[in-house]
Amino acid sequence: MMKPDLDRPHIPTPEAQKRTQLSKSYLAYLLRKGTLEGFRMGRDWFIYTDSLEHFLAQEHKPGPKGPRKKLPKEEPQTLVGPPSEAAERSLEGVSEVQDPSATVSTTDMRNEDPT
Numbered sequence: 001m002m003k004p005d006l007d008r009p010h011i012p013t014p015e016a017q018k019r020t021q022l023s024k025s026y027l028a029y030l031l032r033k034g035t036l037e038g039f040r041m042g043r044d045w046f047i048y049t050d051s052l053e054h055f056l057a058q059e060h061k062p063g064p065k066g067p068r069k070k071l072p073k074e075e076p077q078t079l080v081g082p083p084s085e086a087a088e089r090s091l092e093g094v095s096e097v098q099d100p101s102a103t104v105s106t107t108d109m110r111n112e113d114p115t
Contacts, residue, residue, distance in 0.1 A: 004039035004041070004046070005039075009049045010038065010039075010046040010047060011046065011049055012044055012046055012047075013027045013044070016047045016052055019052075020052070020056060027047065028045050036052060036055055038051065
């Protein structure tokens with residue numbers, strides 16, 4: 001890790017926040033990413049003023065203005081009309097009502113004679 005250049009003019013992030021209207025966490029992110037030059041002393045970040053001025057002089061894309069708009073929920077589409085041939089084929093052999101006498105419980109299986 002490089003030693004900080006204490007002779008180079010620097011300011012703490014709260015002061016940079018007041019000057020730039022950028023959040024303290026965003027400034028710390030820019031420092032960690034290397035976009036801004038500075039150093040960390042203990043828990044506090046310090047930003048070199050020339051680096052901050054250079055960053056502010058660059059053009060940046062505008063961020064979102066306000067909260068995101070929620071899109072209206074689409075209602076589920078129901079199919080209307082006769083079923084297709086493929087749907088009819090997939091349902092072949094499926095009985096609509098199952099015969100209750102056709103079901104075998106596990107107790108019935110245990111009581112059966114294996115012969």
